[in-house]
Amino acid sequence: MEDEFNVTYVTLAGYVQVDEYRFLYFVIMLTVYILILCSNCTIVYLIWINQSLHEPMYIFIAALLINSVLLSTAIYPKHKQIISYSACLFQFHMFYSVGGSEFLLLAAMSYDRYVSICKPLQYPTIMNKTTVCIFLVLAWILPASQVAVPAALSANQKLCSFILKAIFCNNTVYKLQCVVSRAQIIHDMVILLNVALLPVLFILFTYTRIFIITYRSSREVRKKAVQTCLPHLIVLINFSCLCAYDVITVQLESDFPITVRLIMTLQIVMYHPLFNPIMYGLKMREISKHLKKLFCPAKMI
Template identity: 80%
Template structure:
């Protein structure tokens, strides 16, 4: 039964007039993918080579941007192949792998943002203990947990789905997300509960933690000097904007599955492309422009003549 399911091919039915606009789709997605790789990699490179950026805050930013590259790589190469293919298909086993990688890396995004929030909290609220609390060991542990915890938890529903009987072979999307549940004949209550637990662990709890830490930062900085408030705003605002942006996109990913056939196919494709295009480009722009030290190194890299 398991071998039969795993050898099954699924049609990616979310494409709109792929034959007619094949080359246009390919060029747009290829351009966006190159921009994502370049923009994120440049900032990661700057953080690696400059000693003054070897601080926990910038290490977390580099990890977040690397996470965006990984997240995009899970989707874009397959998407580019599909636009050049006559049929947009994927094996069910490969679909489950993409499903696993998409949500485990997405979960890592929330946990990395939570780690960044904790770093800002310690820096602003406990500055005298910062170097002790945010040691290299602490940073390493937080990074490892951010990548391992979601991957290990999402592996369970992916593994359970491998042997599920399929009653449909047309996926209403251009890549494998939680719409794969619509292919299965039966989705058990235990599976739904387990997915809700994962959602709480890797998304809801980190978001609540982030909101709590930033509320504490807001209360403490409100009582402090203007300089402290300015510093807090410069370092915390980009993180909050990225969190809000990513949270809305993830909420859309969940909602579209519930709407199912009531959601227009063209609109679904447009919104899906927003999810995979907008956020990976938004992060480097936000951190590159709003983080003072990173912005300074970017100007030196691209406009060296003006620094003389």
């Protein structure tokens, strides 16, 4: 590693006994990655080919599942535990861009459910194709453009360490830098507010309104609200907990044993990208119906 030639490599040291279990890690990760691709792409394909699923709610679900594929492809641990610093920053950018997109997409889905349940007569006018396209573009462009700033700032920082206590490049890259500037910290707090905290508060507000209105409505309306809103809330809670861990781990790194850090990070890499297609595939009745037609056509006759 010669800083003077700007050729910098980072060692990913987040694995437990990597030399002994290297092949096992690789096989497990590859298997899960294939499952992630197959499960997410299957539901996206069903939404694409079935005209009855060409509604805003299902379009947002498809975007969320595409996010899972992008996230897994960008950050999935490789067989070698060495990565160039530039590639590390690219992983950092993709991880937080896609993570921010997930929060914004969940916020768009909550607004869609709010309009559908609380303002059904205005739904076709409000949630038209233009509105859906604007939400999708903002959900992908806004986080990517904001996260590009700390990634660019990190590229020009002097490094005092080349060992990253993680299995991919998340916010622990700041531990490699000799000094983390105040500008970086402030900008990261602004990003956290814009693409995570504000969307979560908006989601909680819309679902509170939904539950208040449906509580006063008929049993059928309450049942519809639970069927469509519960999967979104479960995904939100699951993803928020994982993101909360990722945010605080850089501050409490020394207090987390390496085994605990590995298990928690694997939740982000393996569990969450599989959780979304399972949740939406099983809990969303229309998607579940088309899945049964795809895999059990004889039983549907």
